[in-house]
Amino acid sequence: MINKWQQLSWAERWLLLEATIWLALARLTLLFMPFRKIAPQLGQSQQETTATTSPYNAQRSERIGWAVRAIARRTPWESACLAQAISAKMMLRRRQIPSTLYLGLAKDNAQKMQAHAWLRCGEAILTGAKGHERFSVISFFADPTAHPLADQAPEPDKTKIEALLLATLQPDTKPDIVSSLQNLSEAEWGQLVQTAQKQHVATLLFAQLDSLGLQTAVPPKLWTNLQQKQKQITLQNMTIYRELSRINQALLAEKVPFVVLKGGYLAAAVYPHLGQRAMGDLDLLVRLENLPKMITALHDLGWRETRPISLTASLEQHHHLPPFAKKGVPFLIEPHWNITHPERPYSIDPAQLWQHVMPYTLMGSDVLVFQPHLQLLHLALHASYNHQFAFDLRSLCDIAMLIQKCGDDLAWEQVIRCAQSWHWQRGVYLTLALINEFWETAVPAHVLTQLQPENMPTNLIALTREHLFWGRLENNKVSRNFSRLSETDQSALTKVKFALSFLVPTRGRLAWRYGVPVNSPRIWFYYLVNFRDMVRRNTKRSWHLIRGKANVTKTAERRNLLASWLGESQ
Amino acid sequence: MAPVTLASQVVRSEDFITSTIDNDLVMMSLEKGTYYGLDAIGSHVWEQLAQPVTVQTLCHQLTEMFDVDLEQCQQDVLAFLTELQKENMIHVVNDDQ
Numbered sequence: 229m230i231n232k233w234q235q236l237s238w239a240e241r242w243l244l245l246e247a248t249i250w251l252a253l254a255r256l257t258l259l260f261m262p263f264r265k266i267a268p269q270l271g272q273s274q275q276e277t278t279a280t281t282s283p284y285n286a287q288r289s290e291r292i293g294w295a296v297r298a299i300a301r302r303t304p305w306e307s308a309c310l311a312q313a314i315s316a317k318m319m320l321r322r323r324q325i326p327s328t329l330y331l332g333l334a335k336d337n338a339q340k341m342q343a344h345a346w347l348r349c350g351e352a353i354l355t356g357a358k359g360h361e362r363f364s365v366i367s368f369f370a371d372p373t374a375h376p377l378a379d380q381a382p383e384p385d386k387t388k389i390e391a392l393l394l395a396t397l398q399p400d401t402k403p404d405i406v407s408s409l410q411n412l413s414e415a416e417w418g419q420l421v422q423t424a425q426k427q428h429v430a431t432l433l434f435a436q437l438d439s440l441g442l443q444t445a446v447p448p449k450l451w452t453n454l455q456q457k458q459k460q461i462t463l464q465n466m467t468i469y470r471e472l473s474r475i476n477q478a479l480l481a482e483k484v485p486f487v488v489l490k491g492g493y494l495a496a497a498v499y500p501h502l503g504q505r506a507m508g509d510l511d512l513l514v515r516l517e518n519l520p521k522m523i524t525a526l527h528d529l530g531w532r533e534t535r536p537i538s539l540t541a542s543l544e545q546h547h548h549l550p551p552f553a554k555k556g557v558p559f560l561i562e563p564h565w566n567i568t569h570p571e572r573p574y575s576i577d578p579a580q581l582w583q584h585v586m587p588y589t590l591m592g593s594d595v596l597v598f599q600p601h602l603q604l605l606h607l608a609l610h611a612s613y614n615h616q617f618a619f620d621l622r623s624l625c626d627i628a629m630l631i632q633k634c635g636d637d638l639a640w641e642q643v644i645r646c647a648q649s650w651h652w653q654r655g656v657y658l659t660l661a662l663i664n665e666f667w668e669t670a671v672p673a674h675v676l677t678q679l680q681p682e683n684m685p686t687n688l689i690a691l692t693r694e695h696l697f698w699g700r701l702e703n704n705k706v707s708r709n710f711s712r713l714s715e716t717d718q719s720a721l722t723k724v725k726f727a728l729s730f731l732v733p734t735r736g737r738l739a740w741r742y743g744v745p746v747n748s749p750r751i752w753f754y755y756l757v758n759f760r761d762m763v764r765r766n767t768k769r770s771w772h773l774i775r776g777k778a779n780v781t782k783t784a785e786r787r788n789l790l791a792s793w794l795g796e797s798q
Numbered sequence: 799m800a801p802v803t804l805a806s807q808v809v810r811s812e813d814f815i816t817s818t819i820d821n822d823l824v825m826m827s828l829e830k831g832t833y834y835g836l837d838a839i840g841s842h843v844w845e846q847l848a849q850p851v852t853v854q855t856l857c858h859q860l861t862e863m864f865d866v867d868l869e870q871c872q873q874d875v876l877a878f879l880t881e882l883q884k885e886n887m888i889h890v891v892n893d894d895q
Contacts, residue, residue, distance in 0.1 A: 458819075459820075466815045467826070
């Protein structure tokens with residue numbers, strides 16, 4: 229090694245040093261960050277770069293591949309195929325040479341699944357070349373080309389795609405949408421499906437396309453993907469309803485009534501097909517006094533807390549317990565005793581909720597659900613107050629589907645009355661106005677007139693729409709706490725105070741977050757843990773905000789405006 | 799367990815969650831958590847079994863809907879129902895003949 233080192237040119241030595249640094253960084257990142265966080269940084273998903281590159285770039289990329297491979301063999305830490313591919317990609321990106329990273333799966337001789345990653349630049353495989361043909365590609369990531377070739381399709385018009393997606397998702401689709409969809413280019417289809425995926429409505433889009441008879445218009449690869457997704461969600465939801473049926477039996481025996489909230493109701497009762505509405509968790513509501521029985525029932529069925537529960541801290545800080553998980557079941561259960569946080573302008577006494585429930589048979593289980601008007605109010609509350617529209621298009625589709633499904637059974641006068649007396653008016657109005665902006669006449673005009681708050685900023689709906697579509701770009705969902713830091717009209721001192729308040733939160737908040745008793749001496753340790761978690765969560769965003777990266781700053785601004793309007797007492 | 803005959807009156811079990819995938823009926827057993835799939839004809843039979851029905855009546859209905867002679871139909875349906883019975887997917891409600 230020493231001998232060889234002396235024969236190398238300075239440029240080569242420098243390259244090896246750079247490769248060492250990148251391999252170390254890649255290793256650390258892979259250790260501490262989940263892959264779904266890393267993936268967006270690797271380039272555009274399911275896009276490939278060209279198979280040719282200039283001779284100059286080919287030569288440079290060849291040297292980079294050599295450096296990464298040479299160092300990877302010698303690092304004292306493990307430098308696996310993925311770390312190599314990421315390192316080489318970063319080194320190429322610094323030099324503005326586009327490359328594609330591939331991830332593949334294959335069964336080995338013992339029929340066990342094996343994963344592999346390799347990097348291609350032009351026609352050369354720079355890392356992970358050996359045996360890569362054995363693996364079937366499951367996803368790939370390309371750098372956007374710096375200089376698009378003249379014969380490449382133009383970038384699809386985002387506003388057009390946004391409008392098309394909305395029109396296709398309309399519960400009673402207009403027939404004139406068919407011809408616009410039939411004329412889409414392959415790139416535009418890609419963009420449409422990608423936007424739908426970001427907004428969590430891909431399966432709904434698939435169902436609408438299917439019912440419009442557009443199967444042949446969609447590029448086959450995309451169609452198969454969507455179809456697979458729907459199958460997967462159908463099977464997963466069946467598992468969820470099976471668990472629900474068991475929980476129902478257990479709680480029935482204990483005489484504990486419970487309400488199935490949101491997705492658990494929507495998927496089986498509102499959407500036409502079980503595979504159209506995915507749920508990540510099952511939210512169940514019980515009366516506070518029944519919470520211990522609920523926990524016991526979940527324990528008996530094999531459900532376990534994902535983190536230790538401190539009941540007193542939970543009650544002070546939240547409206548539900550931390551989620552429960554069960555081995556071999558791909559979803560979580562969140563036991564609720566309320567649907568609003570405590571001590572907010574829109575907080576509600578949970579006793580009121582129980583006056584608006586009704587019996588319902590969900591996939592064979594006789595349970596309780598909210599009556600349609602409360603269902604609508606809850607979904608609107610969730611989209612507005614809980615997430616300030618940084619959520620997704622799915623939450624609005626949920627409401628539009630509910631309105632269409634219920635028809636005259638939806639008591640609009642109750643919606644208005646409850647929204648006003650519970651101080652939910654602004655959030656509910658904004659949500660419904662947005663739905664009407666997307667799908668005209670979904671909400672009766674008189675409802676909007678009666679709900680419209682006084683002194684509403686005129687551009688608020690347009691701003692909310694923009695926020696909904698472009699506030700989620702590039703994975704930079706900006707948290708409310710975080711965006712408050714960028715409020716311009718606050719003095720530096722307030723900002724520092726605020727930053728301290730979430731870096732050094734109250735003992736109560738810590739107790740909720742980490743499930744330790746408030747008075748435990750251990751709680752001081754969790755200040756450190758919390759600090760680490762905060763840094764992990766916010767470093768990249770802070771960096772963007774400090775550098776004034778335009779879309780992050782704008783997202784933060786929009787969010788502040790929305791949140792402050794929603795938060796004012798009504 | 800009483801064998802399924804032409805005179806048996808059968809009804810489907812309620813202990814299943816059902817949905818469709820690509821025109822097939824998919825079912826999940828609440829008890830065992832296993833999935834089952836039924837093709838178009840199978841799902842049609844499943845629909846008919848929502849209410850108790852004798853195998854004989856069921857076969858007559860099927861010959862009207864599908865291009866099959868009665869004898870062949872009875873043979874296939876009996877085999878199919880015996881299969882379903884084995885998986886506890888149907889119950890024989892009366893077998894007094």
